[in-house]
Amino acid sequence: MREKLLDLMKNEGLKPSQLAETLGINPAGISHILAGRNKPGFDLLQKILRRFPRINPDWLLLDAPQMYREQIPGNPTQSQSAVPENEPTGGLFGQPATEPGRPGISPTSVTERPESPRTLTELLVGKKAGVSVTRIVLFYDDQTFESYTPEKTMK
Template sequence: MDLNKKIEQIIVDKGMSPSFFADAIGVQRSSISHILSGRNKPSLDIIQKILRVFPDINRDWLLFDTETPYDNQAINSQQSPVFQQVTPQLRENSNARESNKFMVPEDRIIQQNLRRKVERPEVPSNPVTPPISVAPEPTGKKIERIVIFYTDGTFMESKPM
């Protein structure tokens, strides 16, 4: 069984949704979605987070496909101290996320204000003088001909009158 299927099995066995599982282990929801769809393989960081949050998962089974999915000695994941600490916070966060769905994050407002400040050019107090055009000094040389080459392989030659 490949690692993606094992993660899917863990989610089903724990009775969690993929988004709740992602929040529980502290990764972005899109990461778990991509893993479950087969688009990405789980990184070492994700595997480590799964094993930290769910100590009852057999490491050998997860990494090497040996033995059984769960350690016989491990405690139930619902009773693990990590799970008990994470669960109330996740419920609060998901409730807060639902209520703040239509609110603009404060950092985005600050960034927009900064952009507005940067985009306003300052008007100089002294008037700007136009640049002086400098014509080349006459050297006594005259143009004999001008040749223009086109991308289709043709050219045009022009001679001054």
Template sequence: MRERIVKIMEREGLTPSKFAEAIGIQRSAISHILNGRNNVSLDVLTKILERFTYVESDWLLFGKGEMIREHVLTQPDLFINTPINSSKVTDDSEYRKEIIVEKPVYACKQPVIEPIVYPEKPGKNVSKIMIFYSDNTYDTFVPEKDKKE
């Protein structure tokens, strides 16, 4: 199966790292497959067949038949998921039109400003605040109304 994967890579003109990127697997995985360290998993086979739609699955799996399917696009069209013999004909120039997307306008809402009201605890008043410094000194602050003159 390695030889058949190499044939697909040669036909597409891809290096192993570009091939891994094209089918959505890690570069190390394709390296291990090509070096014979690992066998090809079902996930890798599925990704190859999904990406390169012209590859005949019997050829890839068993080496039977021809590499290229009959009645299938030789290059996958990543934008349209329709069979080649579909009656729908697309105009390539339609995809090349410039579409101007306007920048959305966001209306800024005014912030709601509410005062913070702390509930007063009856019978409790600040009588003294002490601040201790790292040099082992301190300051004491007493509210004006409690200062004794």
């Protein structure tokens, strides 16, 4: 698979970091695959085939001799930069994207706070009886995270 990625980058004129950005993955993932440390997962293979629709899946997965398809299934004139039909085009969680500087929340859609303040742990535990939260992890877009462990409460 390492050779396949190298061939893809060569034919598409991409560096490893550019390929990672194009596929929307961490550059270290590509680096580890190229170094032989990791093998690509199913998600990566899907992203390659979605981003580069001309790539022959048989070449990528089954070592067929032809790297590119003769025709792209469904739409022979589809370009590589087109957004795949099954990819969301809106914002996070399928919500429509808003323009910068224009908040997407109107004053009428804001809900009031509950009368009695509750902790996040109490809110989450109330959703599922018999279980408790052991850890909360927040992931940030700069590839960092924070982990919170709730204090045990005596009942």
